[in-house]
Amino acid sequence: MTEKFDVIVIGGGPGGYVAAIRAAQLGLSTACIDMNTGKNGKAALGGTCLNVGCIPSKALLDSSKHFHHLQHDYASHGISVSNASIDINTMISRKDDVVSKLTGGVAQLFKANKVRQFHGRGRLLADRQVEFTPHASTEKIMLEAQNIILAAGSVPIAIPNVTFDNKRIIDNEGALNLTEVPNRLGVIGAGVIGLELGSVWQRLGSKVTLLEALPEFLPAADHDVAKQAGRLFKKQGLDIRLGTMVKSANIDGDVVNVKIEDKTGQSEISFDRLLVAVGRKPYTDGLLSDDSGVTLNERGQIDVNEQSQTSVPGVWAVGDCVRGPMLAHKASEEGIAVAELIAGKAAHIHFDTIPWVIYTDPEIAWVGKTEQQLKEEGVAYRSGSFPFAATGRGLAMGDAAGMVKMLADEVTDEILGVHIIGPNASELIAECVVTMEFHGASEDLARIVHAHPTLSEAVHEAALHLDKRAIHRGN
Numbered sequence: 001m002t003e004k005f006d007v008i009v010i011g012g013g014p015g016g017y018v019a020a021i022r023a024a025q026l027g028l029s030t031a032c033i034d035m036n037t038g039k040n041g042k043a044a045l046g047g048t049c050l051n052v053g054c055i056p057s058k059a060l061l062d063s064s065k066h067f068h069h070l071q072h073d074y075a076s077h078g079i080s081v082s083n084a085s086i087d088i089n090t091m092i093s094r095k096d097d098v099v100s101k102l103t104g105g106v107a108q109l110f111k112a113n114k115v116r117q118f119h120g121r122g123r124l125l126a127d128r129q130v131e132f133t134p135h136a137s138t139e140k141i142m143l144e145a146q147n148i149i150l151a152a153g154s155v156p157i158a159i160p161n162v163t164f165d166n167k168r169i170i171d172n173e174g175a176l177n178l179t180e181v182p183n184r185l186g187v188i189g190a191g192v193i194g195l196e197l198g199s200v201w202q203r204l205g206s207k208v209t210l211l212e213a214l215p216e217f218l219p220a221a222d223h224d225v226a227k228q229a230g231r232l233f234k235k236q237g238l239d240i241r242l243g244t245m246v247k248s249a250n251i252d253g254d255v256v257n258v259k260i261e262d263k264t265g266q267s268e269i270s271f272d273r274l275l276v277a278v279g280r281k282p283y284t285d286g287l288l289s290d291d292s293g294v295t296l297n298e299r300g301q302i303d304v305n306e307q308s309q310t311s312v313p314g315v316w317a318v319g320d321c322v323r324g325p326m327l328a329h330k331a332s333e334e335g336i337a338v339a340e341l342i343a344g345k346a347a348h349i350h351f352d353t354i355p356w357v358i359y360t361d362p363e364i365a366w367v368g369k370t371e372q373q374l375k376e377e378g379v380a381y382r383s384g385s386f387p388f389a390a391t392g393r394g395l396a397m398g399d400a401a402g403m404v405k406m407l408a409d410e411v412t413d414e415i416l417g418v419h420i421i422g423p424n425a426s427e428l429i430a431e432c433v434v435t436m437e438f439h440g441a442s443e444d445l446a447r448i449v450h451a452h453p454t455l456s457e458a459v460h461e462a463a464l465h466l467d468k469r470a471i472h473r474g475n
């Protein structure tokens with residue numbers, strides 16, 4: 001017999017599990033099918049984000065940051081430690097504990113909200129029927145719902161002539177589970193994931209080389225921020241080689257030999273481990289039957305409109321498997337919006353105010369347009385900035401690299417973009433997102449009282465600088 005629900009969600013990542021919880025909160029009978037299995041062999045909800053993405057990477061970034069600070073940055077505070085050491089297995093099992101607390105937490109939230117959890121694979125058939133194959137089984141169980149939400153996420157992209165063996169040539173999952181610090185770590189791709197995971201192992205002692213095909217560093221970030229970041233990362237010891245195309249990689253015993261091409265021609269470079277971080281692609285393998293009616297675009301993403309509706313009425317799709325940035329918070333907000341639309345409520349996502357964060361040290365965060373985008377679009381704007389080195393808090397913390405840069409419309413003063421490189425940029429950006437969401441002006445931020453001494457004073461001063469009235473820097 002076919003079991004019926006109001007909503008079936010396929011995928012239990014931040015897009016899917018959040019959609020399922022919100023749908024259940026709204027009184028809809030909801031099921032969530034997720035096939036991910038944790039290290040203990042049991043269902044592990046939370047998708048890429050909780051299991052092999054956002055959370056484990058941040059856990060290792062924090063561990064490695066403490067180790068690095070202990071060795072290099074605490075002497076000026078009068079703190080010295082000799083023979084500091086790190087036990088990689090303890091670091092990795094702490095990370096695993098964080099992951100299992102959170103994935104277990106999602107399972108508890110499902111119980112509390114009465115979301116039915118199905119561990120296994122889901123496949124959309126015609127007429128909003130779903131075929132469910134339980135984990136480690138070949139049995140087929142039929143489910144049906146008024147509304148289906150596809151939240152199947154994404155997987156790492158592979159490149160030609162570079163074959164993962166998950167030991168020497170690894171993806172993000174492998175880089176989150178290394179059992180020893182490689183002497184030489186090669187990273188293909190100097191994007192967000194390459195930089196974050198490269199930083200982890202560099203802080204622990206690896207010599208890290210990032211091979212990036214593009215001639216420009218972090219082209220999506222504001223140029224001033226990217227320039228500062230490039231300088232700071234180089235000083236930290238990251239060897240970032242731009243304009244360097246990886247052609248192939250071969251494992252030879254314990255070594256990975258990588259053929260590269262740059263402006264000097266072709267050459268070879270050897271590493272102990274090679275991390276492939278050239279981006280991610282939507283994961284739709286086995287998700288759709290031939291007659292499901294759901295279409296994909298030329299990039300392999302599920303086709304959706306502004307409201308996340310697919311080509312089939314009652315079938316929706318959210319998160320990494322559709323257009324838009326591959327970010328956990330974007331996936332979750334889409335999930336919530338879809339659940340609310342299904343329940344007959346109004347919902348809308350503002351793609352223009354989705355914040356971006358790179359969790360390097362210093363962190364990089366931005367919202368809205370970059371200066372180069374405003375120039376290209378011919379928008380008249382004013383710009384203000386403020387360095388953390390001129391904040392009392394940054395200096396007191398001994399963590400004062402970077403700046404806040406704010407861009408506002410020349411005529412209306414509405415904030416068009418804020419770009420931060422510096423300590424706690426990931427948290428500081430929230431105030432700027434709120435202001436932009438309310439179509440606030442730089443004058444609004446300039447007139448708001450910011451606590452002293454805080455890092456947020458740099459946001460305040462950047463707003464003042466935009467109007468040539470910063471107090472703690474020249475105008």
Ligand code: FAD
Nearest residue numbers: 011013014015035047048053054122153319320326327328
């Ligand atoms: P996913 O999280 O990929 O979840 C999809 C789930 O669906 C998976 O569990 C999958 O197994 C399951 N599934 C797929 N097909 C089926 C099927 N047919 N049947 C059953 N189950 C299925 N984003 C941020 O915002 N901040 C960060 O700091 C950040 N750091 C990252 C670090 C790394 C190393 C990586 C790899 C990614 C990071 N991301 C970060 C991106 C973030 O993880 C993704 O944007 C987010 O997980 C997308 O959520 P999702 O729900 O769309 O898909």
Ligand code: AMP
Nearest residue numbers: 189190191192211212213245246278279
């Ligand atoms: P992101 O999309 O942020 O994950 O970044 C992935 C990066 O990998 C991009 O900056 C790409 O330019 C880069 N990249 C893709 N293919 C190659 C390649 N063959 N060699 C070097 N870099 C690559």
